[in-house]
Amino acid sequence: MRGIPLRLSGGTLMSRFRRVMTMFSALLALSTMAIGLPSVQAQAAGSKLVIGVVAPFTGVDAALGPKYQVACLAATQVINKSGGILGHQISCKTVDTRGDPADAVPAVRQMYATTSNLALAIGCTSDEASTVVPVMNAHKTVAFCMTGESEFDHVHFPYFFRLVPPDAADSVAMVKIAKTKGYKNIALAFANDAGSQTFVKPALAAIKAAGMNVVSNQTLDINATTFQTEAQAIVASHPDAILMEALGPAGVGLLNSIYQLNGNKMIPIIGTSAMIDPTFFSSVTTGPIGLQNFIANFDADNQTVNASGPAYPLYKKMVLAQSGKVKGVGNFAGLLGANGTLHLYDGINLAALAMVMSNSTSGAKYKKDILKIAEGTKGAVVVSSYATGLRALKAGKKIHYEGVGGYYLFDKFQTAFGPFEDDQFQADGTTVAVGKSLGYCNLTTCRAKP
Numbered sequence: 001m002r003g004i005p006l007r008l009s010g011g012t013l014m015s016r017f018r019r020v021m022t023m024f025s026a027l028l029a030l031s032t033m034a035i036g037l038p039s040v041q042a043q044a045a046g047s048k049l050v051i052g053v054v055a056p057f058t059g060v061d062a063a064l065g066p067k068y069q070v071a072c073l074a075a076t077q078v079i080n081k082s083g084g085i086l087g088h089q090i091s092c093k094t095v096d097t098r099g100d101p102a103d104a105v106p107a108v109r110q111m112y113a114t115t116s117n118l119a120l121a122i123g124c125t126s127d128e129a130s131t132v133v134p135v136m137n138a139h140k141t142v143a144f145c146m147t148g149e150s151e152f153d154h155v156h157f158p159y160f161f162r163l164v165p166p167d168a169a170d171s172v173a174m175v176k177i178a179k180t181k182g183y184k185n186i187a188l189a190f191a192n193d194a195g196s197q198t199f200v201k202p203a204l205a206a207i208k209a210a211g212m213n214v215v216s217n218q219t220l221d222i223n224a225t226t227f228q229t230e231a232q233a234i235v236a237s238h239p240d241a242i243l244m245e246a247l248g249p250a251g252v253g254l255l256n257s258i259y260q261l262n263g264n265k266m267i268p269i270i271g272t273s274a275m276i277d278p279t280f281f282s283s284v285t286t287g288p289i290g291l292q293n294f295i296a297n298f299d300a301d302n303q304t305v306n307a308s309g310p311a312y313p314l315y316k317k318m319v320l321a322q323s324g325k326v327k328g329v330g331n332f333a334g335l336l337g338a339n340g341t342l343h344l345y346d347g348i349n350l351a352a353l354a355m356v357m358s359n360s361t362s363g364a365k366y367k368k369d370i371l372k373i374a375e376g377t378k379g380a381v382v383v384s385s386y387a388t389g390l391r392a393l394k395a396g397k398k399i400h401y402e403g404v405g406g407y408y409l410f411d412k413f414q415t416a417f418g419p420f421e422d423d424q425f426q427a428d429g430t431t432v433a434v435g436k437s438l439g440y441c442n443l444t445t446c447r448a449k450p
Helices: 013-031 064-081 101-114 129-138 167-180 200-209 228-236 249-261 278-285 291-295 312-320 339-358 363-375 386-394
Strands: 049-055 090-096 118-123 143-145 160-162 185-191 213-220 241-245 269-271 298-303 381-383 399-401 419-425 431-441
Touching: 049 064, 049 101, 064 090, 064 118, 064 312, 064 339, 064 386, 090 101, 101 129, 118 339, 129 143, 129 160, 143 339, 167 200, 167 241, 167 269, 167 298, 167 419, 167 431, 185 200, 185 228, 185 249, 200 213, 213 228, 213 249, 228 249, 241 249, 249 278, 278 291, 291 419, 298 339, 298 431, 312 339, 339 363, 339 386, 339 399, 363 399, 381 386, 386 399
Parallel strands: 049 090, 049 118, 118 143, 143 160, 185 213, 185 241, 241 269, 269 298, 381 399
Antiparallel strands: 298 419, 419 431
C-alpha cells in the first residue's frame, strides 16, 4: 500500500502522476478488449495450479512481498493436504514488482508468458495495482489485492477483489483512536510514496470533523538518511500524538530523531495497519527507544482479527510453520495480526472453495461463487477452513466462509468493509486488540454497524 515517491529525478510530482494515470487509463481501456487476449482456462486433471504472488520483493517496500508469500504457503499447504482443488495440487509463484508501477507491468506479463496454469493472483499493492489490475482483469484472472488506492473505490473490475477497505477508511479509524484517547493536537508524518500519501487528505478531513487540530504535517523522503528537520518541526509543535505511515528506515529514523530531540521521551504514535510489521518492530525496539517504551506508546488501526474464531488456530499453526522458509521475515509470530497475511490467507480459501463450488479453475466461471461463499446464502452452513468447506460442498450443502478476518461483506466494487480495532504490540512482536471495537469505518466515519 506504498509506492511512488513524490520527489523523483526526471520529473515533478505532477508529471509523474500524469504519466502513471495515463498508463492506468490505457490499461483500463485494454482491459475492456477481448480480442487477442488469452484467458486462463480450466486445467487438465492432475496438473499443478499456480497462485501468483504479485508484490514488491525488492526495493523500498520489499517487506510486503514476504508477508503475502507466507499467506500463500500457509493456505496452499492446507489445501494440498486436503487433496487439492478438483484433483490439482497448488503452488505459489513470486512475481517481484519492485514496488514500481512501470516495472510491475513487464513482470506480470512475464508471469503470464511463463505460467500456463495460473489460477489466482494475490498481493497487488498500492505500489503497482493501478497498472497491473487492468492487465490481470484482461486475462480474466481473479485477483485478491492489498491496495488502498482510491481509483478502485469507483471503477469496477470484475476479477478484482479487495478484502481490506481503502486507505481513507484507515485514516478515519486512526483518528477514531486519537479521539478515544482524548488527544486534541495531532501531528502527521507520512512517507512521500503514493500509498502513504493517500492517507493524508482523509486524515485531515477526519481530524477537522472530530474537532481536533493539526499542529504539524510532515512528508518524509523515503530516500533520505536523516530526519532532523521533520523531527524538530514535530517536537516544536507539541502534539499529543503523531499519526504516521513510513515503512523501512524512514519510519525508524524519524522516531529515533523525535525521541532524542524530545528529551528521550516518546510522543504517542498511531500508525496505519501496514506498520504492524515484524521488521519495523524489531528495528525500533532494538534502537534507542527500546522495547517497553515503544510498546507503551504505539497503537495502530487494523481490521478486526478473529483470534477467538474457529479459523484462527489452523491459521496460526500454518503461518508459524513457515518460519525459516521465507526470506525477509524475522519474526513470524508478528505476521499473525498483519492484515496482508491474514486476509490473503482468507482470500485463497475463498477462491479455492469457489473453484470447487463451480467445478472449474477458470476465473470466468468461479468468480461469481466467491461472493456467494463470502456473504452466505439462505440455508448455508458456516465453514472455517478449506477442508470443512470441501466436505460440505461434497455433501451438497451451501457454505458461508468465516475466516481469520471474520465474515466479508463486499460493496458493488468488490471491496470488503469490515470492523476496525485498535492494536498494540506485545513484547514478543505479536499484537493484541485493546479497548472497544472502532466499528465499521468507511471513507468518512465509523459506525457501530455496517
